[in-house]
Amino acid sequence: MSGQADRKRATRVVEAGRRKEWTGAAVNPPVWRGSTHLYADSADLARGRPNEDGHFYYGRRGAPTQWALAEALTELEPGAHGTLLYPSGVAAIAGALLGVLESGDVLLMTDNAYEPSRAMAKNLLAPLGIETRFFDPFDLAGFAAHFDGRTKAVLLESPGSQTMEICDVPALCAMARDHGAASLIDNTWASALGFPALARGCDASIMSLTKHVGGHSDLMMGSVTAGEALYGRLRAKSQALGQVVSPDDAALALRGLRTLDVRLQRETASALKIAEWLAGRPEVAHVLCPMLPGAPGHALWKRDFTGGCGLFSFVLKGGSPASRARFIDALELFGIGYSWGGFESLVIPFDPARARSATPWPPAGWAGEDKLGVRLSIGLEDPEDLIADLARGFAALANR
Numbered sequence: 381m382s383g384q385a386d387r388k389r390a391t392r393v394v395e396a397g398r399r400k401e402w403t404g405a406a407v408n409p410p411v412w413r414g415s416t417h418l419y420a421d422s423a424d425l426a427r428g429r430p431n432e433d434g435h436f437y438y439g440r441r442g443a444p445t446q447w448a449l450a451e452a453l454t455e456l457e458p459g460a461h462g463t464l465l466y467p468s469g470v471a472a473i474a475g476a477l478l479g480v481l482e483s484g485d486v487l488l489m490t491d492n493a494y495e496p497s498r499a500m501a502k503n504l505l506a507p508l509g510i511e512t513r514f515f516d517p518f519d520l521a522g523f524a525a526h527f528d529g530r531t532k533a534v535l536l537e538s539p540g541s542q543t544m545e546i547c548d549v550p551a552l553c554a555m556a557r558d559h560g561a562a563s564l565i566d567n568t569w570a571s572a573l574g575f576p577a578l579a580r581g582c583d584a585s586i587m588s589l590t591k592h593v594g595g596h597s598d599l600m601m602g603s604v605t606a607g608e609a610l611y612g613r614l615r616a617k618s619q620a621l622g623q624v625v626s627p628d629d630a631a632l633a634l635r636g637l638r639t640l641d642v643r644l645q646r647e648t649a650s651a652l653k654i655a656e657w658l659a660g661r662p663e664v665a666h667v668l669c670p671m672l673p674g675a676p677g678h679a680l681w682k683r684d685f686t687g688g689c690g691l692f693s694f695v696l697k698g699g700s701p702a703s704r705a706r707f708i709d710a711l712e713l714f715g716i717g718y719s720w721g722g723f724e725s726l727v728i729p730f731d732p733a734r735a736r737s738a739t740p741w742p743p744a745g746w747a748g749e750d751k752l753g754v755r756l757s758i759g760l761e762d763p764e765d766l767i768a769d770l771a772r773g774f775a776a777l778a779n780r
């Protein structure tokens with residue numbers, strides 16, 4: 381569609397994927413529930429259909445509801461050729477890795493990767509004969525030393541979804557490209573609106589749509605958006621694995637997508653306010669919020685990102701798992717639960733030490749007793765109320 385890429389992002393989020401032939405007279409594409417697509421006659425059947433979105437063939441290749449979502453995500457990622465949808469974010473990560481790796485290959489995975497991604501190395505890739513090496517995302521020389529003729533892909537995550545490290549994605553991707561390896565990034569935190577991954581050098585951008593895009597805590601889905609070099613291979617592997625998402629869920633994801641830009645902006649502003657407040661609390665040793673001036677990763681975030689979100693962490697000064705639990709249990713507005721990116725605020729404790737092999741936790745230079753993590757997903761509530769809730773938590777922390 382002409383001129384679409386020139387429009388501002390708020391406009392593109394509203395327009396993306398709304399092809400007239402898919403929406404008809406309605407604003408949104410209808411929910412096309414159909415396994416069977418009918419052909420006009422035997423000659424039509426024999427002619428077949430191109431294996432591309434936009435062509436009715438059979439339900440496993442989708443219908444306009446799924447095509448509209450995939451096309452919208454492609455339009456929002458500058459440099460993208462196409463998007464594949466998966467029934468969860470984890471399925472998207474697995475689909476991307478299986479799409480680019482074969483037996484005998486080596487994968488380099490950032491040490492701050494989402495824990496189920498790490499588990500995939502052991503439980504999915506190793507039995508297939510694919511070796512995974514974990515690397516320190518801040519050590520560029522160490523990263524370069526990991527490449528040999530077998531290294532075919534790199535999996536990045538920036539920021540890490542608990543510990544919020546921002547790495548130099550363009551530099552890491554450039555090195556991977558020089559060594560003939562594909563760069564994949566778990567871009568769930570920023571989405572294409574906050575981090576145009578392909579434009580920064582990645583070959584594919586993976587998202588858990590369960591988080592920000594769904595945005596309402598009622599849907600599981602994942603996506604991989606890729607440039608032309610990888611898209612065909614990823615699509616072939618995804619089809620071989622029989623991956624398909626339901627049209628009902630695709631419609632929910634499209635609904636969430638339309639408000640993504642305003643939700644991210646509101647959550648970012650609230651998160652920043654709350655992070656600033658936390659930085660002034662005596663109970664807090666470190667605030668891990670890339671949007672916060674002075675916080676780790678802020679300079680790279682300013683250089684490479686075009687937005688933030690409501691997900692960040694902090695580390696308690698000393699304390700014990702029991703005192704951290706008192707803090708969390710005293711919160712009334714923050715639900716305790718996995719996931720994030722919904723309209724409602726969430727809290728979860730985290731202890732990354734067990735999920736690291738190339739980098740220490742707590743990081744070098746921190747006091748050893750400052751290691752108990754708390755992750756907040758800031759929703760759409762008024763930030764003043766959320767701050768009052770956190771103050772209630774700190775009061776409980778002090779009461780023994």
Ligand SMILES: *Cc1c(COP(=O)(O)O)cnc(C)c1O
Pocket residue numbers: 468469470471494541566568569588589590591600601602719
């Ligand atoms: C939640 C999450 C995933 C996995 O997504 P699901 O939809 O839950 O399978 C992947 N990466 C990150 C960073 C996540 O937070």
